[in-house]
Amino acid sequence: MTNSCQHNSFNLPQEHLLHRLHTLQREYLHISPQAMQQVAAEFNLPLSQVAGVVAFYSFFSTQPCGRFHILFSNCTSCGYLPDGQNLMQLLAQQLQVNPGKTRTDGLISIGETSCIGLCDQGASLLVNGIPLTHLNPDKIAQIAQQITANISTDEWPAEWFEIHDTIHQRNLLLTTAQPAPGSTLQQAITHGAAETLTTIQQSGLNGRGGAGFNTGKKWQLCREAPGDAHYVICNADEGEPGTFKDRVLLRHHAETLFEGMTLCAFVIGANKGLVYLRGEYRYLLSHLQAVLTQRRNRGLLGRHILNHADFHFDIDIVVGAGAYICGEESALIESLEGKSGIPRIRPPFPVTHGYLGQPTVVNNVETLIAAAHIVAYGSSWFNSVGTQKSRGTKILSVSGDCRLPGIYEYPFGVHIQQILDDCGAQKVQAVQIGGPAGKLIGAPDFNHTISFEDISTGGSFLIFGHQRDLLTVHRNFAHFFAHESCGFCTPCRIGTQLLKNNLDKIAEAHSTANDIETLKQLAFLIQHHSHCGLGHTAANHILDGLQHFPQVFTTHLNQNFVAQFDLDQALESARQITRRDDAAAHLD
Amino acid sequence: MSAIQNTIRIDNQEIPFTPGQTIMDAALAAKVYIPHLCHYPGLPPSGNCRLCVVEIGNRSVAACTTPAAADQAICSNTPELNQARKALTQMLFVEGDHICPSCEKTGNCKLQAMAYYLGMLDDHFPQFYQRREIDASHPDILLDRKRCILCDLCVRASREVDGKNVFAIAGRGTQAHLIVNSPSGKLADSPLAKTDLATTICPVGAILIKQRGYQVPIGKRIYDQHTIRETTMQEHIPSCDKLKHKGHQDTER
Ligand SMILES: Cc1cc2nc3c(=O)[nH]c(=O)nc-3n(C[C@H](O)[C@H](O)[C@H](O)COP(=O)(O)O)c2cc1C
Ligand code: SF4
Ligand code: SF4
Numbered sequence: 001m002t003n004s005c006q007h008n009s010f011n012l013p014q015e016h017l018l019h020r021l022h023t024l025q026r027e028y029l030h031i032s033p034q035a036m037q038q039v040a041a042e043f044n045l046p047l048s049q050v051a052g053v054v055a056f057y058s059f060f061s062t063q064p065c066g067r068f069h070i071l072f073s074n075c076t077s078c079g080y081l082p083d084g085q086n087l088m089q090l091l092a093q094q095l096q097v098n099p100g101k102t103r104t105d106g107l108i109s110i111g112e113t114s115c116i117g118l119c120d121q122g123a124s125l126l127v128n129g130i131p132l133t134h135l136n137p138d139k140i141a142q143i144a145q146q147i148t149a150n151i152s153t154d155e156w157p158a159e160w161f162e163i164h165d166t167i168h169q170r171n172l173l174l175t176t177a178q179p180a181p182g183s184t185l186q187q188a189i190t191h192g193a194a195e196t197l198t199t200i201q202q203s204g205l206n207g208r209g210g211a212g213f214n215t216g217k218k219w220q221l222c223r224e225a226p227g228d229a230h231y232v233i234c235n236a237d238e239g240e241p242g243t244f245k246d247r248v249l250l251r252h253h254a255e256t257l258f259e260g261m262t263l264c265a266f267v268i269g270a271n272k273g274l275v276y277l278r279g280e281y282r283y284l285l286s287h288l289q290a291v292l293t294q295r296r297n298r299g300l301l302g303r304h305i306l307n308h309a310d311f312h313f314d315i316d317i318v319v320g321a322g323a324y325i326c327g328e329e330s331a332l333i334e335s336l337e338g339k340s341g342i343p344r345i346r347p348p349f350p351v352t353h354g355y356l357g358q359p360t361v362v363n364n365v366e367t368l369i370a371a372a373h374i375v376a377y378g379s380s381w382f383n384s385v386g387t388q389k390s391r392g393t394k395i396l397s398v399s400g401d402c403r404l405p406g407i408y409e410y411p412f413g414v415h416i417q418q419i420l421d422d423c424g425a426q427k428v429q430a431v432q433i434g435g436p437a438g439k440l441i442g443a444p445d446f447n448h449t450i451s452f453e454d455i456s457t458g459g460s461f462l463i464f465g466h467q468r469d470l471l472t473v474h475r476n477f478a479h480f481f482a483h484e485s486c487g488f489c490t491p492c493r494i495g496t497q498l499l500k501n502n503l504d505k506i507a508e509a510h511s512t513a514n515d516i517e518t519l520k521q522l523a524f525l526i527q528h529h530s531h532c533g534l535g536h537t538a539a540n541h542i543l544d545g546l547q548h549f550p551q552v553f554t555t556h557l558n559q560n561f562v563a564q565f566d567l568d569q570a571l572e573s574a575r576q577i578t579r580r581d582d583a584a585a586h587l588d
Numbered sequence: 589m590s591a592i593q594n595t596i597r598i599d600n601q602e603i604p605f606t607p608g609q610t611i612m613d614a615a616l617a618a619k620v621y622i623p624h625l626c627h628y629p630g631l632p633p634s635g636n637c638r639l640c641v642v643e644i645g646n647r648s649v650a651a652c653t654t655p656a657a658a659d660q661a662i663c664s665n666t667p668e669l670n671q672a673r674k675a676l677t678q679m680l681f682v683e684g685d686h687i688c689p690s691c692e693k694t695g696n697c698k699l700q701a702m703a704y705y706l707g708m709l710d711d712h713f714p715q716f717y718q719r720r721e722i723d724a725s726h727p728d729i730l731l732d733r734k735r736c737i738l739c740d741l742c743v744r745a746s747r748e749v750d751g752k753n754v755f756a757i758a759g760r761g762t763q764a765h766l767i768v769n770s771p772s773g774k775l776a777d778s779p780l781a782k783t784d785l786a787t788t789i790c791p792v793g794a795i796l797i798k799q800r801g802y803q804v805p806i807g808k809r810i811y812d813q814h815t816i817r818e819t820t821m822q823e824h825i826p827s828c829d830k831l832k833h834k835g836h837q838d839t840e841r
Contacts, residue, residue: 487759
């Protein structure tokens, strides 16, 4: 195993299973049973593993997609339902296609997908994997024309694909010059791995991906863990709806990210690093590859980094294929190993048993960039900012109902109200901090702060103005979790589906007070009995909502019993089969 | 073997354990019952059904995957946890189509037995009515995915004991379903035999042996005579000592 990894880093890497399947999907617009058999033979894997992977990841399909394959984001910020319009329906009507079904001539298929991380760019979609932003009914009509005329996306107006990154607030990481390529590695070599680790430890840096584990501690545990090889992995899965700061960091600070990964490698003794890039960000791949090549040419990756006798390290990028759960570190590692993204049993943790069973550091993009800055500018430069328990700054992705969506970097301890003022948010009803998995708060809590000891976030900051129907927001989140649950454990697999159905039922005014009790029961069960963090957090928004905005759930309730079973609706499939729609085919 | 006596406490009962054992291992060895559906002694644990979740302080953990550690104070047989177990069992009932009165497994089914044990009187949650494929291609074995609770036991049994790797679970969320590792995806095309552990271990009526209907009359079946708590204590895969020598690194989950 170890030898083959060494081999991977320094010779031609063996193709990753997800990449092979992506190529097939792109070429043949689906993955056929024959193709799966062929891949299983090529990779010497059981057919069931290949079939399992194809079924697990959203971006693979067993039925042919259209030559134009369009995926609308369904996030509350970059989704297809801005201001009461339904842009997906609009495009589907104009192209005479049903969402989820490929048009019979094979030209077009339209579907929806979880947040694509373009929340500061207006309603957005991916067409054959390429993002198209700032959608409105006019643009939808023009897109329909291009597709009808079968014009290749290469020839669509270039400005449709533009992404304007706006950084509204800069602090430590975004004002200070990025460390010169190789400069922190030189320092690390001069001072040695142990002292470099001490610098990270003294900085008080905690992970920026959500869980907030102390980074110095993580590196130390991994460094001390025995193994045939050590690995450093950058978590660039950024799947939490409303988060897009890693997208901006990957576009503008990839050099510093790779510097941070290389530093980590030096400290823990890794020869190989991996970036797990979410499939939704595939368009960033060529840029990232170019930066890697540049670093190899400068002697900052590869063998004998900066002419050091035994500092060898290289980085591969693996692109995901549409699965939020793969942001969870052990699911991510499973995915890197070419499997479905089912979270592992922990302990053992990745620091001792990670990629290929070896000691592995998994860090968020922002964490690794911060680490490089800390080595460049010192631990006190970093830890003099922030609060006692939350050192440094946090980069937030602000979106939703505000005038200035975009990137905001603040010292930890910043008040929620301050952020709302800075981004021009008025008449704010609620803020969802940390994405659907995070915390929902209303105006009385806007004096709270962003920090690990108060309200913590991986970066998502979703603002809901007074005109928003919060029940719609809850339904959106519940649909998200039901869609993204990996399906491994009972409470999350079935419970998230039941939560979703329950909220839909409330919205359709078919509920009674009893359904609120069921909501609470389900929420508790999912929170306490699930296997991983997805389940532990999936019902947070509902519990917060019931606490802070109970009327959102109760205004739709019925006083009297209503059957949850709509008899007439149940006859619908029978009507379709028999092609009847006369009065006798309906009840009353 | 060191002579140090390591113990944990489950519901205030002192229980010895040896390092490397999970809470479930230690409990079963001491004949303490923690309800479960996806665990079978001798197979690597999975932790998917979540019925065995117990409380250690304010932490909720699955007994079958959590290592026993000295002086753990564990709560298991509490009204709250048994209520949660009942709700999880109800969830499994509504997810599939559990046609108990007409199922050949009735009386021998662990899901049903668990429902009895936990005092479950109704489904509580609305039925899902999912469409899932039946595979009747095999001459001796029927696979009805609508009765499958995705416990992964057949998957592990086939891989670890039968050495055939016939089954896998594919798909995400409620789309998750059992698949057969054969070119056509059909059982007839697989090496599965009716004597395989993978065939016989299924706790519910998802994998059934054909031509054997109602040999034991209803009323005389396992859980007509015993509770699931009683039968669980007898369970063990005979060849399990052999298994211990095989590395289980990649089956950690
Ligand atoms: C469902 C789920 C999704 C996650 N998604 C991400 C993600 O997209 N990016 C990320 O950095 N961490 C994510 N995490 C947290 C990771 O498991 C892990 O804690 C993190 O990558 C560690 O890096 P850090 O210490 O630098 O924060 C997720 C966790 C869960 C439970
Ligand atoms: S909690 Fe949800 S996502 Fe996590 S293992 Fe269970 S089913 Fe999968
Ligand atoms: S077929 Fe039976 S043993 Fe296999 S996963 Fe389903 S319920 Fe478990």
